[in-house]
Amino acid sequence: KAGVTQTPRYLIKTRGQQVTLSCSPISGHRSVSWYQQTPGQGLQFLFEYFSETQRNKGNFPGRFSGRQFSNSRSEMNVSTLELGDSALYLCASSYGGGQKNTEAFFGQGTRLTVV
Amino acid sequence: GNSVTQMEGPVTLSEEAFLTINCTYTATGYPSLFWYVQYPGEGLQLLLKATKADDKGSNKGFEATYRKETTSFHLEKGSVQVSDSAVYFCALRSNTGKLIFGQGTTLQVKP
Numbered sequence: 285k286a287g288v289t290q291t292p293r294y295l296i297k298t299r300g301q302q303v304t305l306s307c308s309p310i311s312g313h314r315s316v317s318w319y320q321q322t323p324g325q326g327l328q329f330l331f332e333y334f335s336e337t338q339r340n341k342g343n344f345p346g347r348f349s350g351r352q353f354s355n356s357r358s359e360m361n362v363s364t365l366e367l368g369d370s371a372l373y374l375c376a377s378s379y380g381g382g383q384k385n386t387e388a389f390f391g392q393g394t395r396l397t398v399v
Numbered sequence: 400g401n402s403v404t405q406m407e408g409p410v411t412l413s414e415e416a417f418l419t420i421n422c423t424y425t426a427t428g429y430p431s432l433f434w435y436v437q438y439p440g441e442g443l444q445l446l447l448k449a450t451k452a453d454d455k456g457s458n459k460g461f462e463a464t465y466r467k468e469t470t471s472f473h474l475e476k477g478s479v480q481v482s483d484s485a486v487y488f489c490a491l492r493s494n495t496g497k498l499i500f501g502q503g504t505t506l507q508v509k510p
Binding site: 288290315317319327332339340342374376378387388389390392393 | 496
C-alpha cells in the first residue's frame, strides 16, 4: 500500500511569487491535513480537508489556502510569498476526519525556500 | 485551549542507556495521545498511541502510558541505540480532529 506522497520535495521561490504544493493521501483515506514546520514555531496546523470540505483551519493568514479533489488528493497554495514562509510543509492522511483516535500518516514533506 | 509540553532538548545519551522524554498535556475532554518520530530529512512517523486513560502504547521497544491523573504521556525505552537518534514529538488529538504537537525533543545517542 503506497504511503502519503507529497510533490515536489524541494522548491525555491522568490518573494512575491505564489506556490502550489500537492499531496496524495493513502488510498481510501478521505482526510488530509497540512502542517507547517519551522525551527522557531515547530509544527503548526494549517487546515484539514475531509470529503472536499474544509473541516478545520489554523491561525494562518488568507494567503494560505487549500482544496481537496474528489479523489482525496489535496493541494495547498501560498500566494505573495514572504521570507518567513520558508518551511517544511507536511501533509497528513487519515481514514476519517474528526475522530480523536484516528491515526495520521505523514508524507516526507515539501521543503519550501523563499529567497 | 489544548496544548502539549515536552521536555527541552537536546537529550544526549550513550548507547544502551535508559531513555525518558517527558510529555504533559492540557485538554478538554479525553484526547488520544501519540508519539511521532522524525528522522533527518524525513516526515513524521507514528511511533505509538494511546486512546484512553491507563492505556499503554508500545512499539520498537518504546513505551508510553496515558496518565490522566497527571495529564502525562512520557516516552520510555530501556536501551537506546544509535539508530534511535531523531526528533520525537508528543501530540494529542481531540474530537475536533486537529493534531496538536509539542515542540519536539531531539535525541542524540552516542556509540
